[in-house]
Amino acid sequence: MADVARRAGVSAMTVSRALKDKSAVTPETRDRIFQAVQDLGYVLDMSAGALSSKKTGFVSVLIPSLNNSNFSDTVQGISEILDTEGMQVLIGTTNYSRVREEQVIATMLQRRPEGIIVTGGTHTARARSMLETAGIPVIETWDLPVAPIGHVVGFSNAATIEDLMARLMFWGYRRVAFIEGEPGDDTRGHDRRTGYERAVRALGLERSCVISVGRPPVTVEHGAQAVVRLIETWPEVEAVICVSDLSALGAIMECHRRGWDVPGRLAVAGFGDFQVARHCWPSITTVSVGSLAIGQETGTLMLQAIAAMRAGTPLPPRRITIPHTVIERDSTARQPHPAETAPAP
Amino acid sequence: MADVARRAGVSAMTVSRALKDKSAVTPETRDRIFQAVQDLGYVLDMSAGALSSKKTGFVSVLIPSLNNSNFSDTVQGISEILDTEGMQVLIGTTNYSRVREEQVIATMLQRRPEGIIVTGGTHTARARSMLETAGIPVIETWDLPVAPIGHVVGFSNAATIEDLMARLMFWGYRRVAFIEGEPGDDTRGHDRRTGYERAVRALGLERSCVISVGRPPVTVEHGAQAVVRLIETWPEVEAVICVSDLSALGAIMECHRRGWDVPGRLAVAGFGDFQVARHCWPSITTVSVGSLAIGQETGTLMLQAIAAMRAGTPLPPRRITIPHTVIERDSTARQPHPAETAPAP
DNA sequence: CTGTTAGCGCTTTCAG
DNA sequence: CTGAAAGCGCTAACAG
Numbered sequence: 001m002a003d004v005a006r007r008a009g010v011s012a013m014t015v016s017r018a019l020k021d022k023s024a025v026t027p028e029t030r031d032r033i034f035q036a037v038q039d040l041g042y043v044l045d046m047s048a049g050a051l052s053s054k055k056t057g058f059v060s061v062l063i064p065s066l067n068n069s070n071f072s073d074t075v076q077g078i079s080e081i082l083d084t085e086g087m088q089v090l091i092g093t094t095n096y097s098r099v100r101e102e103q104v105i106a107t108m109l110q111r112r113p114e115g116i117i118v119t120g121g122t123h124t125a126r127a128r129s130m131l132e133t134a135g136i137p138v139i140e141t142w143d144l145p146v147a148p149i150g151h152v153v154g155f156s157n158a159a160t161i162e163d164l165m166a167r168l169m170f171w172g173y174r175r176v177a178f179i180e181g182e183p184g185d186d187t188r189g190h191d192r193r194t195g196y197e198r199a200v201r202a203l204g205l206e207r208s209c210v211i212s213v214g215r216p217p218v219t220v221e222h223g224a225q226a227v228v229r230l231i232e233t234w235p236e237v238e239a240v241i242c243v244s245d246l247s248a249l250g251a252i253m254e255c256h257r258r259g260w261d262v263p264g265r266l267a268v269a270g271f272g273d274f275q276v277a278r279h280c281w282p283s284i285t286t287v288s289v290g291s292l293a294i295g296q297e298t299g300t301l302m303l304q305a306i307a308a309m310r311a312g313t314p315l316p317p318r319r320i321t322i323p324h325t326v327i328e329r330d331s332t333a334r335q336p337h338p339a340e341t342a343p344a345p
Numbered sequence: 346m347a348d349v350a351r352r353a354g355v356s357a358m359t360v361s362r363a364l365k366d367k368s369a370v371t372p373e374t375r376d377r378i379f380q381a382v383q384d385l386g387y388v389l390d391m392s393a394g395a396l397s398s399k400k401t402g403f404v405s406v407l408i409p410s411l412n413n414s415n416f417s418d419t420v421q422g423i424s425e426i427l428d429t430e431g432m433q434v435l436i437g438t439t440n441y442s443r444v445r446e447e448q449v450i451a452t453m454l455q456r457r458p459e460g461i462i463v464t465g466g467t468h469t470a471r472a473r474s475m476l477e478t479a480g481i482p483v484i485e486t487w488d489l490p491v492a493p494i495g496h497v498v499g500f501s502n503a504a505t506i507e508d509l510m511a512r513l514m515f516w517g518y519r520r521v522a523f524i525e526g527e528p529g530d531d532t533r534g535h536d537r538r539t540g541y542e543r544a545v546r547a548l549g550l551e552r553s554c555v556i557s558v559g560r561p562p563v564t565v566e567h568g569a570q571a572v573v574r575l576i577e578t579w580p581e582v583e584a585v586i587c588v589s590d591l592s593a594l595g596a597i598m599e600c601h602r603r604g605w606d607v608p609g610r611l612a613v614a615g616f617g618d619f620q621v622a623r624h625c626w627p628s629i630t631t632v633s634v635g636s637l638a639i640g641q642e643t644g645t646l647m648l649q650a651i652a653a654m655r656a657g658t659p660l661p662p663r664r665i666t667i668p669h670t671v672i673e674r675d676s677t678a679r680q681p682h683p684a685e686t687a688p689a690p
Numbered sequence: 691c692t693g694t695t696a697g698c699g700c701t702t703t704c705a706g
Numbered sequence: 707c708t709g710a711a712a713g714c715g716c717t718a719a720c721a722g
Binding site: 010011012013014017024025026029048050051052053054 | 710713
């Protein structure tokens with residue numbers, strides 16, 4: 001920067017200003033500086049700027065896995081918003097493990113992010129305490145924790161499945177099962193199962209049936225395996241909710257393979273409104289949770305929180321609930337009863 | 346850090362050493378330091394360290410979109426490897442736009458990454474020159490550029506489709522079409538189309554037919570729309586190659602919807618070996634390019650290149666070709682001819 | 691094995 | 707609008 005300053009015949013400070021504020025410098029000076037930057041191929045060093053200004057321009061985002069379009073949509077939403085203020089996202093993946101999350105948080109904090117966004121509301125004790133004492137805005141997403149660390153942008157995973165169950169009931173299904181991954185650190189999956197079980201009781205259904213196959217992330221293949229186990233376990237089952245659209249797709253494809261009609265023999269619903277759910281055949285009934293919207297809301301809130309922090313007046317904890325929607329598609333369409341198609345008396 | 350040093354009764358330098366080398370400090374001193382770190386809740390500031398040591402510990406990775414499991418697999422592979430040396434990945438998405446790529450590169454370079462990994466071998470002139478003069482290792486992936494900037498870890502997109510075409514021919518298909526997105530910045534998609542057209546000529550097929558629908562990224566829905574257009578345009582078509590598995594899935598699902606048997610009426614093949622391709626029904630014939638392996642190879646090479654750079658002896662440009670494999674699945678299975686099922690004479 | 695001295699490249703702060 | 711001085715928090719380099 002000193003070189004640029006010399007070449008433009010100004011001080012380094014003026015160069016610094018020209019490169020950021022644009023306003024605070026005479027147009028001619030500015031032009032001379034930009035010319036010098038061009039000539040020298042100078043590239044600003046933000047890491048030095050960060051040290052000096054104590055503003056790194058980073059926000060850390062922790063997600064279970066990049067390879068889940070719901071989470072990458074959320075990251076996408078966050079990035080879009082943060083980009084508008086020139087802030088960058090530092091992504092970390094926890095691989096659905098809380099221990100791993102703790103490690104990633106520890107590493108991230110060494111980079112001095114100006115805010116940190118985590119997925120879910122369940123963390124190790126040490127992770128939680130690191131977040132609490134980090135002195136930066138914290139947002140938990142994809143959940144509505146009872147005792148949040150800071151801000152929250154999410155929804156109740158249990159409630160989404162309760163709603164879905166209510167709709168299945170409304171459509172006439174009574175024997176409904178649930179397909180999930182093996183229990184572990186995937187609390188969101190677990191919450192959805194809880195929603196299922198609560199709904200079974202609340203709706204007075206005769207029995208519940210949960211099939212757990214595969215360690216999270218639950219894949220298409222797990223869904224295929226699970227549906228076979230389900231039919232063996234409970235031949236009378238009429239419908240099944242899968243913990244995600246991917247496993248729902250697997251279940252449906254396995255049904256095709258075995259000649260079981262969907263939804264005739266078995267209705268199938270998923271969660272997450274993945275792209276394939278809308279376009280596969282039959283299209284999959286699911287719960288949309290607005291993954292992108294979660295990201296955008298989170299980004300917007302983070303920007304406010306950071307601005308408040310910089311101004312020395314931390315934002316009081318906010319709690320934003322993202323609406324979810326049950327989307328009815330072909331995979332649960334009730335075949336018309338003979339009576340229904342008969343002419344009215 | 347000064348506080349920690351004081352509390353442990355040592356100098357800041359010793360604290361710094363204890364926190365990194367671990368070896369270069371007496372065990373007791375080390376323990377005292379860690380105790381002080383614990384007591385004070387001290388967290389190392391890597392951004393200061395980076396400025397001082399000129400080692401940021403960052404590698405930038407640019408991909409078209411997070412929301413494509415092929416690219417996120419590659420990022421995953423890169424991260425895994427870089428993690429082993431404590432390096433972090435800074436992800437940037439270009440949204441399949443070269444202009445956007447240029448901007449992202451400019452921003453990334455201000456963070457002083459120790460290496461940069463880009464997707465594809467086609468860039469704007471300014472992007473290319475920024476990469477060339479950045480003074481850090483550059484790796485281009487997912488392609489085999491004729492005039493690479495630095496290192497290359499990739500494969501020929503055209504060759505993958507040529508191979509797939511040869512196999513379709515071998516299986517007895519003669520009237521083969523190609524479904525792609527509208528031409529634009531997606532050079533990998535364009536290269537695949539080129540491979541298709543070269544194969545049509547090389548194999549002496551009577552005609553080619555390319556259906557272009559939708560701006561990249563090509564989605565499931567685009568595939569569905571395209572297949573309808575295809576059947577209208579060329580009713581005699583026997584098989585179609587889709588630019589990605591996602592559009593292949595869309596095409597197949599649309600065929601189901603319209604009662605066109607796959608592969609009986611139309612055989613469908615894709616590209617990328619996405620998870621759904623393996624598990625949907627019918628399973629999709631595709632080309633696997635080892636997305637994760639590309640990432641791992643890239644990560645390994647980047648680590649070597651950075652080590653060499655730090656040692657002052659830049660690694661001569663390497664060119665690593667990742668093998669691809671045509672995977673035959675149900676979506677192109679030839680129905681047995683009557684003659685073939687007849688008893689041998 | 692440990693300490694001292696400088697200084698990384700920028701921005702804050704305060705004067706002009 | 708511009709400049710000078712000081713220092714962000716750490717580590718390289720050298721000395722003990």
